[in-house]
Amino acid sequence: SAVISQKPSRDICQRGTSLTIQCQVDSQVTMMFWYRQQPGQSLTLIATANQGSEATYESGFVIDKFPISRPNLTFSTLTVSNMSPEDSSIYLCSVVGTRSRESTETQYFGPGTRLLVL
Amino acid sequence: GQNIDQPTEMTATEGAIVQINCTYQTSGFNGLFWYQQHAGEAPTFLSYNVLDGLEEKGRFSSFLSRSKGYSYLLLKELQMKDSASYLCAGSGGYNKLIFGAGTRLAVHP
Numbered sequence: 001s002a003v004i005s006q007k008p009s010r011d012i013c014q015r016g017t018s019l020t021i022q023c024q025v026d027s028q029v030t031m032m033f034w035y036r037q038q039p040g041q042s043l044t045l046i047a048t049a050n051q052g053s054e055a056t057y058e059s060g061f062v063i064d065k066f067p068i069s070r071p072n073l074t075f076s077t078l079t080v081s082n083m084s085p086e087d088s089s090i091y092l093c094s095v096v097g098t099r100s101r102e103s104t105e106t107q108y109f110g111p112g113t114r115l116l117v118l
Numbered sequence: 119g120q121n122i123d124q125p126t127e128m129t130a131t132e133g134a135i136v137q138i139n140c141t142y143q144t145s146g147f148n149g150l151f152w153y154q155q156h157a158g159e160a161p162t163f164l165s166y167n168v169l170d171g172l173e174e175k176g177r178f179s180s181f182l183s184r185s186k187g188y189s190y191l192l193l194k195e196l197q198m199k200d201s202a203s204y205l206c207a208g209s210g211g212y213n214k215l216i217f218g219a220g221t222r223l224a225v226h227p
Contacts, residue, residue: 107215
């Protein structure tokens with residue numbers, strides 16, 4: 001599977017500010033995904049980020065709140081804008097499996113960014 | 119619609135066998151995944167079923183019945199380190215994953 005890193009690993013932010021989370025993959029991948037995992041809950045897909053096109057957002061998530069960049073096949077950023085305490089969550093990026101012996105649908109997750117908004 | 123249900127919590131004894139069930143109603147469904155997530159860590163891939171039947175991988179096995187909208191994850195010879203959340207996820211097309219709420223498994227000595 002691909003090696004995925006995220007920065008920052010955690011942060012504490014003030015209400016009203018914005019935070020940009022970076023996701024770096026050690027190989028070229030077409031599809032990258034951003035998920036949110038609120039405390040004690042499961043993962044919810046925020047958006048799909050494909051290189052060369054606008055991100056596709058899921059119901060309940062909008063570009064103004066969660067702008068995404070995908071400048072190349074190994075990197076993406078998610079910005080959490082105008083934060084409120086309700087945005088306190090773990091944010092994870094994922095990529096689809098890249099090796100031929102793996103399912104082309106298997107997703108592998110980065111280590112996550114733990115965000116606390118005060 | 120897309121809905122995935124699994125039990126919230128389970129407990130089991132070290133060395134025993136436990137089965138975690140998952141039922142789903144997912145349109146455009148391509149396959150079903152199981153992930154393991156230890157507290158404070160990212161989910162790690164366990165298994166993927168796209169055809170009916172049982173897939174065995176060491177101590178872990180996963181079963182799928184598409185006609186019944188049903189899957190289970192079977193963990194054998196339980197170890198303390200198996201205490202974690204187990205997430206059932208349906209592939210909803212375009213590689214999107216729809217996750218269930220997760221089952222927290224506690225393994226006791």
